[in-house]
Amino acid sequence: MKLRLLLALTTLALAACAPLRPSQPPAEKRYTAAELLALKPADFVWPATSTDGERALREAALADIRARLALPPGAARDAALPRLFELVAQYNAEIAAARPLLLDALPTLGQRDAETQRALLTAAHTLYAADAVPLLWPLLPQLTASKPFAIAAYTLLQADAGAADRLRDLVPQQFPQWADDARLAALMSRLRPSAAALPPLAELLAAPLRPGFAVIVSLQRVGRQQMGLALVRGADGRFVRDAAGRLFASPQLALARSGLPGTVTNGNTPQGLFTLVGAGTATNPNIGPTPYLHTKLPIEASVAEFEHVAMADTAAWSEAVYDSFLPESWRGLSPLREAWLAGLAGRDELIVHGTTLNPAYYAGASYHPGTPQQGCMISGEDWDPATGRLLASRQLTLAQVYAAASRRDDLAGYLVVVDVPGEGAVTPAEAEALVAEAGR
Known part of the structure; x- marks a missing residue:
């Protein structure tokens, strides 16, 4: 029971950077300026930041990472990969052990849904950019959604010195309406930097x-x-x-x-x-x-x-x-x-x-x-x-x-x-x- 609770807390801790909504969230407190000004640090306590609380969360996260790493190839392991790499990145743990799973998965992403593509390509950018380069170039034509394509492109820009010229030609070919897509417009701005000096x-x-x-x-x-x-x-x-x-x-x-x-x-x-x-x-x-x-x-x-x-x-x-x-x-x-x-x-x-x-x-x-x-x-x-x-x-x-x-x-x-x-x-x-x- 204790381990299940800690695993649940770890899952919540990986949620997006925002006032999110777990299944049974406490009521969110909103503050006026006067209320905010009256607060003191001692008004706040968070048990998970204590030595014992933090250790328990970390041990639960490491156990989760190792359980996912131990899964045999197949649908269950594929489904476990997005959260695995979120945990690896947050705790800076088992990076080398997880590398083969990411590199094995990359060539298959053309057949995966856009959200799975996003999650695993983000892991490649975060943790394994140099290793991913030779796998990303053949994958790019299979990425039909702009978000995963952009993540892959930024990973190539990070780790391949010659990527900019190739991408500058590829984006308009693969996405003729790129200017109407905010992510691709931002990518092309990166690929075609302005020479103009910024104002003061x-x-x-x-x-x-x-x-x-x-x-x-x-x-x-x-x-x-x-x-x-x-x-x-x-x-x-x-x-x-x-x-x-x-x-x-x-x-x-x-x-x-x-x-x-x-x-x-x-x-x-x-x-x-x-x-x-x-x-x-x-x-x-x-x-x-x-x-x-x-x-x-x-x-x-x-x-x-x-x-x-x-x-x-x-x-x-x-x-x-x-x-x-x-x-x-x-x-x-x-x-x-x-x-x-x-x-x-x-x-x-x-x-x-x-x-x-x-x-x-x-x-x-x-x-x-x-x-x-x-x-x-x-x-x-x-x-x-x-x-x-x-x-x-x-x-x-x-x-x-x-x-x-x-x-x-x-x-x-x-x-x-x-x-x-x-x-x-x-x-x-x-x-x-x-x-x-x-x-x-």
């Missing part, structure tokens, strides 16, 4: 978006393999500073475990503009009890939700509506267009949240102590190993700084995610220089 980032940081609303600005690195920083610009248009005048800049990771682009399911947080519509407590065990900030992409949110005004929910979305929030110099540019394309592609439930995952799973990674999940923006948290009580939370601090700066009880506002050039984690000194250039 200061113009984006100073842009009002919509006057009177607070904004979280998430500064990230290209590729997302390093920690970024979240800044908060208040409803008055000024970036938040402490009493000593230091800019508020909180570490934040916008990397998904898959490392796929933002237009693909379970890919990185897309660059661009989100609307922020409140705060709540998630039911995903990997997120835990600390309140998340509820952000939505275009299309996922109606135009009315994006505008934060009362208007007909039937108002039509268009790229021009999306661009209207941005300063003129940044409109129509590929980097910030990613959020628009991600919304068109159906991505949703990408929120700003904390984490209950043990950073030790990713020790040695360039983004450590970050804990990537499935596309959300994640702030680190410290949990008491004896009790599972929250000791410190960058997520709660970010949410409270935003709540105070928003001056709105409903917390309505915006999020901008933008990649900045450079190496290593984004530093407070870089953020300070950018904000100073913006005059904010």
